[in-house]
Amino acid sequence: MSTKAPLPPTGTRDFLPDAVRRRRHVQGIISRCFERHGYEPLETPAMERLEVLLGKYGEEGDKLLFKVLHRGDKLKRVLENSPVQESELTELGLRYDLTVPLARVAANYPEQLTRVFKRYQIQPVWRADRPAKGRFREFFQCDVDILGSLEILAELDIFAAIGEIMAELGLGDFELHINHRKWLSGLLSSLAVPASEHATVLGVLDKLDKVGPQAVLEELREKNVSEALREQMPGLFESFLAGRPQPEAFASRVADQAGGPEAIGQLQTVLAWDGPRGGRIVWNPLLARGLDYYTGLIYELRIPPWPSSFGGGGRYDNLIGMFSARPVPAVGFSFGLERVLDALEERGQFPAFEGHARAVAGVLDPAVIPWALDAVSSLRAQGLSVDLFPEITAVGKLMKWVDRKKIKYVLFMGSNEMETGTVSWKDLQTGESGTVPLSEISSILR
């Protein structure tokens, strides 16, 4: 690329036609599946008031918000101050995720939404993160959530949809790793870890299946975590890593802890189900997931042997109500859309010719324009997708253009053709060509 024209902003991308087609292929499968399952589409504005966004994503998140500058007289008045405060310069920001906007929507339209509300949302979000491979400043999230249900059936409903989507994408060999926040906090409490240290300890334990027991124990020692925990951990690690652990084997450990029996019961219910189409459900007893706000079952979508996650989610019963007077229980899942696209690319699983026209028509002579337009129009009316090269063309120029497109047939329309009511055609894959009456060309193109 040798150009002096300004590029798109750092961390953002232009999607040229083939990239858009690939993205739409994936988004289409996801949307159609969620619709089929009764999830309803929601879209919210790119900008939100800062009071909606600030303080919801932790200190780090606040720093990553893109904020929108005041304009006109309002800005002018602010700039006359000295010193100028950042908070006076802006009252809007770009959305950072799709969960906080959902919480606002739930509070804004209590009458229009059903008490139990199943929605999905595929839109870009913006974060001023340091750009890196696979990390962008504008990227798409694809969230599905059920508001208003306290029951595990809500999680299972989402799992069923995930299974269908993955199968339809050709990624049916997935694993859904599940765990439960109340099991984790029961486990840590049984090991005498004070609640204030749970988050730190979970952050370390979460790495068990990536870095192994030795590294985890070492990090726990560095972090000065309670000795009781470190003594019992090797035994627990062994039982967690041996074969497929079942929650009932650990029920007695958390029987007296708040939420412990409930967590074990829910894990059992999920594992008792055969699981979503294609994939399998695996209990991962130390899976923790990063976000603070989860309160129940949590889950992560993986495809071995890829190490990264293809999406994740959990139950978060205290977040959606933040703008309302009443609490609203919620479960959600977020697809890693960019990751899914990468995986399909790596496996070469995008469909061929997706979205491209079946044929390109070239008009060889200005005198035949109206006839050629009508001929092409009649082919399109028969459901055929026909591109028109928008210049009066010579055959060579047309072939050069077609060469850059994924097209099977070329049609030539000149004065000979008009006079005889025919179309000349060439099949670029087989090299065949011919001239047939206009009425017969559609059967060749099919």
Place this chain on the structure above:
Amino acid sequence: MSTKAPLPPTGTRDFLPDAVRRRRHVQGIISRCFERHGYEPLETPAMERLEVLLGKYGEEGDKLLFKVLHRGDKLKRVLENSPVQESELTELGLRYDLTVPLARVAANYPEQLTRVFKRYQIQPVWRADRPAKGRFREFFQCDVDILGSLEILAELDIFAAIGEIMAELGLGDFELHINHRKWLSGLLSSLAVPASEHATVLGVLDKLDKVGPQAVLEELREKNVSEALREQMPGLFESFLAGRPQPEAFASRVADQAGGPEAIGQLQTVLAWDGPRGGRIVWNPLLARGLDYYTGLIYELRIPPWPSSFGGGGRYDNLIGMFSARPVPAVGFSFGLERVLDALEERGQFPAFEGHARAVAGVLDPAVIPWALDAVSSLRAQGLSVDLFPEITAVGKLMKWVDRKKIKYVLFMGSNEMETGTVSWKDLQTGESGTVPLSEISSILR
């Protein structure tokens, strides 16, 4: 709506499920049609560098840009200055239209794009305009453009697509008003209006079919426009307004003006064509359109008797090249997406049940969860769209929920049904109900 939660920012909207469905219905028809015609999809980031945006939309446009504030240390350093300059606070803005990003893309990827490039783009744009009925600060544009062709065939290719889209939307009774910038400038030059006054005079003449000859003449007088023009105008108005004027009748007037014969010839070519499917093409000899950058044929989509335009466009041969070394001829059209949605709403032309599930399943007993999930899954595998109410439900609670959704069938799945391998169902439209073997329910739902 009685809520204290913050609303979306002024001039922006949340799209609740039915609104999203209606928008997707329209966007889907437009996208599929453009794809069928060989237009390729393009998407660009929401933010652009300010150097790309500034100075492209006139002084008024620059004021309406949403600009993005610097962050972190960069912002801190700026705020230490006194006085603080606006230009130091920001280097990014939200895109204002889809044409300037297209011009940047054309310059950025000369190798990846074909010389003649047909693209469409449906994305939101942001303008800090005063919000009013039908005027938003975030709204969707739907642009289609052909870059690289100097020929009128490019315009006709776009017209053919517009016709198909309007017919498929159920808005086939449209008129495409056309005119030509070179005819207009030839006409004004023949009336001794200096080129520097053309824009002002065209702005007045453009209103002829809305306000009538008297008001136009009065405004021309107020604006001190040349007497020669004012003397000849009444006669011209008469011939323009009488019946359907044909360009050939006015050819001699602009025969000696630069571009005059070319303009008349192109108008004749377009009018000689039967026109796009459904609609009709009308020459509107004083149609001017607001934008300065048009250089050739211009057009506006109307549906009488609605006074407003449903979209418009024209040839602009000097704009796309602004970031490149070489000029790039271009023609384009922009659908008024919000206006189309309003029109379909007014006429009640949205399809019913669009996107809603065919049935809702209710699980009546926790013991049947795995069985019910598999039963619903097998129905979905047969292509049926089945929503699941995500709580263990009583019949009454389920019916209350269903009442808010546009659903035809309700399915009940309890322990009786599981034991006998049946499903109980109710048709909410006819009131019929029954219990049938699981294998037979799909034929009822179809």
